[in-house]
Amino acid sequence: MITPADEEFLRRAIAIAAHAVTLGDAPYGSLLVGPDGAILAEAHNTVRRDDDISAHPELKLARWAARELDPDTAAGTTMYTSCQPCTMCAGGIARSGLGRVVYALATEQLVELNPASGTWPTVPQDGPALFDEARAPIDAFYRQDPVSAG
Numbered sequence: 001m002i003t004p005a006d007e008e009f010l011r012r013a014i015a016i017a018a019h020a021v022t023l024g025d026a027p028y029g030s031l032l033v034g035p036d037g038a039i040l041a042e043a044h045n046t047v048r049r050d051d052d053i054s055a056h057p058e059l060k061l062a063r064w065a066a067r068e069l070d071p072d073t074a075a076g077t078t079m080y081t082s083c084q085p086c087t088m089c090a091g092g093i094a095r096s097g098l099g100r101v102v103y104a105l106a107t108e109q110l111v112e113l114n115p116a117s118g119t120w121p122t123v124p125q126d127g128p129a130l131f132d133e134a135r136a137p138i139d140a141f142y143r144q145d146p147v148s149a150g
């Protein structure tokens with residue numbers, strides 16, 4: 001459920017997205033709000049400026065949260081973002097420990113506004129293969145450090 005307080009933070013995410021356009025960057029913005037309601041970090045899309053396909057604001061903030069927040073704080077932190085996270089960012093968010101995501105535009109709405117946003121191809125993957133060879137470094141690592149979740 002999206003509350004009036006959520007809507008205020010979403011308006012901030014949309015404002016970050018609008019500001020990004022004035023800088024020549026793509027129109028996507030996000031922020032993190034901690035358990036006490038304070039804004040912890042903000043980011044916008046810098047894919048063009050950084051020549052980095054991973055420079056989505058959601059992934060940048062997920063990486064920041066994983067690095068800077070203790071697990072309890074991360075779990076109590078909400079990401080507000082101007083558009084629904086893409087699959088790349090959703091993967092990073094899942095590993096970050098963040099507790100919640102609130103977005104403004106759904107992916108389907110974004111694609112309706114800009115059809116090119118929905119044209120990512122599915123890359124074929126072949127495998128599994130070479131199980132006995134491929135498991136050796138896995139076995140070696142986790143035998144030394146069984147609690148790591150790399």
Ligand SMILES: [Zn+2]
Pocket residue numbers: 056058059085086087088089090
């Ligand atoms: Zn993304």
